[in-house]
Amino acid sequence: MSELVGNLLVAQSGGPTCAINASIAGVIIEAGRHECIEEIYGGLNGILGILNEELIDINEEKRKTVEGLKYTPAAALGTCRYKIDFKKKPEQAAREMDRLFEVFAAHNIRFFFYAGGNDSQDTAHKIHEEAVKRGFEMRVIGVPKTIDNDLPHTDHCPGYGSVIKYNATTVMEIAADVSSMATDDGACSIVEVMGRGAGWIAAGTVLAKRTPDDAPHIILLPEIPFDEPAFLARVKEVVGRLKYCVVVVGEGLKNDAGEEIGADKTRVDAFGHPVLSGAADRLAEIVQGKLNTKTRTVKLGYAQRAAAHYASKTDIDESFATGTTAVRAATGGQSGFMATIVRISSQPYQWTTGLRPLGDIANVEHFIPRDWISADGFLPNEKFVEYARPLIEGEVNPPTEGGLPKYVAFDKVRVEKKLAPRNSSNGAVGK
């Protein structure tokens, strides 16, 4: 094991969460304990900012700002959805990889931490492989982040506990509202939550059920093809019995043919994934049209992944720990791994952190096991509940000012650039 000494670079990528800043706080605070780490830099807007040599000096930030990251939502360093695409644009990708290593070399980056989901772990993996190939001594560790909870080989993902705590609370509150208005007419409320391929987020709202008749009454998961007649029969049965029905739907709900029922197929994001909207509205049309039951929709959108005002303390603690674990792994000589959360037991809930090769993680999507879902497909079962219940424990209670949360922001003191600007012919980054 070489005694590597140099600077640290940390960056964030993909959709923000209310826990990804806690992971960065873990990286920064742990980095301060290791003498082999000289400067601590942050890359702005992920790989995109690093390509443009947009680095900030974290040592110029106030200590209380770094502490405040633990309860501040979104990505304090900025994030991006930029992909170095060796498949579709191999020449541009090669130029971009060259540029990244120019930046790493110019700033003596020897410890690189990238926090993000599947695509971001793929990027981290490629950078690790390139470093090995080029003989550039640098330790690369991925820090997991995704509300989608779809990374493999980690018990769950930082950000997931908070999003399901907020969503389950919201479903509980919406149910109180709708049930208190429930008269013989009956009413249906449909709540759309995030979840493109895997239904972890939608499934998590089952925690709002304290008795069998509590909402949510139906949870539609992207993993289970939508069965309209069975769905309508269930809504009708619940409305008939309770006078109201609360449905939760993951945005990526699909029909038998695998087509998303709420998809607008004309729009795709930078990774080629379809941009979704409207699963709840589509279901509302079906319920109103075929059952003549008054139906209202709620679409939580970005609110759910940014809801730090009701984050899970467990999630924030674990997110912080993945950051510290990443730094300890790197300073201990390891590279090409992602920090993971390892469950020791569910009752009582005990956990630790671990490491897993990035090559095992990248671009693998982890779905809800079929035997964690009821036979009819309309609700997660006790196995899921045992898994998810501990993840939402505890409140963070961010400080407030004037009745609103007081979140922190980096001052973002720039690190002096050492390279010539990228020629725009190198690829119009960010366009």
Next chain:
Amino acid sequence: MSELVGNLLVAQSGGPTCAINASIAGVIIEAGRHECIEEIYGGLNGILGILNEELIDINEEKRKTVEGLKYTPAAALGTCRYKIDFKKKPEQAAREMDRLFEVFAAHNIRFFFYAGGNDSQDTAHKIHEEAVKRGFEMRVIGVPKTIDNDLPHTDHCPGYGSVIKYNATTVMEIAADVSSMATDDGACSIVEVMGRGAGWIAAGTVLAKRTPDDAPHIILLPEIPFDEPAFLARVKEVVGRLKYCVVVVGEGLKNDAGEEIGADKTRVDAFGHPVLSGAADRLAEIVQGKLNTKTRTVKLGYAQRAAAHYASKTDIDESFATGTTAVRAATGGQSGFMATIVRISSQPYQWTTGLRPLGDIANVEHFIPRDWISADGFLPNEKFVEYARPLIEGEVNPPTEGGLPKYVAFDKVRVEKKLAPRNSSNGAVGK
């Protein structure tokens, strides 16, 4: 002043809020201090349940349940949107009024409290007038409630402070999310909030602005006709400068012709008001179509008025006080009034409660003064901020169980019925 002795009946009406139960707690706890009040009954689902003689005995409820109402969202007694309609159905309305007074007489109801918004205050007013006309000794006091904040003659309405605290927090968090993803492409986020005629709820999100460039950047109020070219120019300017733009829109936003831009005109509620949806989606189509800026929507729907997990302590305290004021007024011999909130000063914020004749309140809608809105109509100004700022102060922090709020529910021990069931030919109530 007669020394009236008898039973109390309290009921809730209209859309629930996270503060209307606090008002009921105020009524119940204060009622316990007055010897002239013998039994304390709750009417289920407002006027609709009273017509069906569905009363519960509040003295059978646990003390901790009554205390828990202070932080429990929705309507613990159930609510309704049922109107005794003397204009459109005079014969049915006359029969219903007869029936109400049969119920009042059968259960010796001498103190009646009705918590709700404009329509509910109108119902309370009609009952008060009928009691006088019939020579039935009963004190009727309205308890204000509406997130819409559109009741006249009260500084603001119970429920309003909490909804704008939650919505402003949500806008702040969404803005953190969107801004951290902001790259040269630019992005727009549109948050749809409630507000059919008056824009108080949308306006309240301006409190999320701590600096001029903070979100929300544009607030579209139902009071200001939508000016599409000016709106698009503003979005373009903000996205050009900040790389992102957060827009808040009240669901009832109207065009020059007074037509709601998101209205589905085929649906109306029990009061004949159009049922709205889709203002945010309509705006997103416009922004994406004409500016080619990536746009995402959030529709908070019922979540916003039920969000007791982040309620305003000030709002809850005031809501409780309107309940106690109502009972003190009634036991003091007054009838035909609504309890109000009276502002003494804004800085420091000081308030008290008052009374106003129900005849002044019913069916009058209170809009935002034009001079509380910027000249261009896109943001409330300092006058609004001075008004709204104190209303969101303080957190309630409901107790939790398993990481989720632990709200209370009435056991609902029924009061024995003394009347024959209403003949269904009396009007198909609830259909």
